[in-house]
Amino acid sequence: MKKSVLTIGILSAVLVSGCFTHRDLLNPQVSIPPNLSQSDIQTAIHKAFDSYGWTVDKQESGLTTAHLQQDKFFASVRVVYDQNRATIEYVESRNFWHEKSATGEERIHSRYNVWVKNIAESLAVKLNPKHQ
Numbered sequence: 001m002k003k004s005v006l007t008i009g010i011l012s013a014v015l016v017s018g019c020f021t022h023r024d025l026l027n028p029q030v031s032i033p034p035n036l037s038q039s040d041i042q043t044a045i046h047k048a049f050d051s052y053g054w055t056v057d058k059q060e061s062g063l064t065t066a067h068l069q070q071d072k073f074f075a076s077v078r079v080v081y082d083q084n085r086a087t088i089e090y091v092e093s094r095n096f097w098h099e100k101s102a103t104g105e106e107r108i109h110s111r112y113n114v115w116v117k118n119i120a121e122s123l124a125v126k127l128n129p130k131h132q
Contacts, residue, residue: 022097025106026113028120030086032127041127045079045086048123052115065091068115075112077119086123088116 032041038061045064049056054066057076067076076091090098096109 021110022099022107023110023113025090025098025108026116027090028088028116030088030120030124030127032081032084032086034083036083036127041081041083041086044123044126045081047126048119051122051126052118054119073109073111075115077116079123086127088120088123090116 036044042059042064046056046059049064049066052068053070054068056064056066058065062082063078063080065076065078067074072095074094075096076093078089078091080087080089090106090108090112092098093108093112096112098106098108098112100106
């Protein structure tokens with residue numbers, strides 16, 4: 001009996017702790033200050049990715065894709081941008097337990113959200129002409 005209670009307790013703890021690491025998927029947006037050239041924006045995006053060890057895979061007007069591999073975790077994102085705003089969008093991942101519901105809601109491990117928040121914050125700083 002004690003063994004059953006202990007097993008149920010451990011399983012409950014594991015399930016509850018797993019729920020706390022799964023969050024709504026973030027697609028952070030960053031405002032782009034006026035008067036920045038396309039080149040300035042692209043440079044800021046590259047520097048933001050570089051500052052966290054991401055590898056830029058593709059760059060074209062209005063779109064940059066990059067990925068990061070850390071231990072068993074892998075994520076690929078794209079930054080879609082214009083003269084006003086940049087949005088970091090999910091492309092694919094491994095070991096982040098990405099889920100998409102029938103209603104289109106997406107959930108993912110909280111570590112992924114930390115990664116994209118870091119890129120968004122770094123990009124916001126690098127887009128500020130005072131910091132370039």
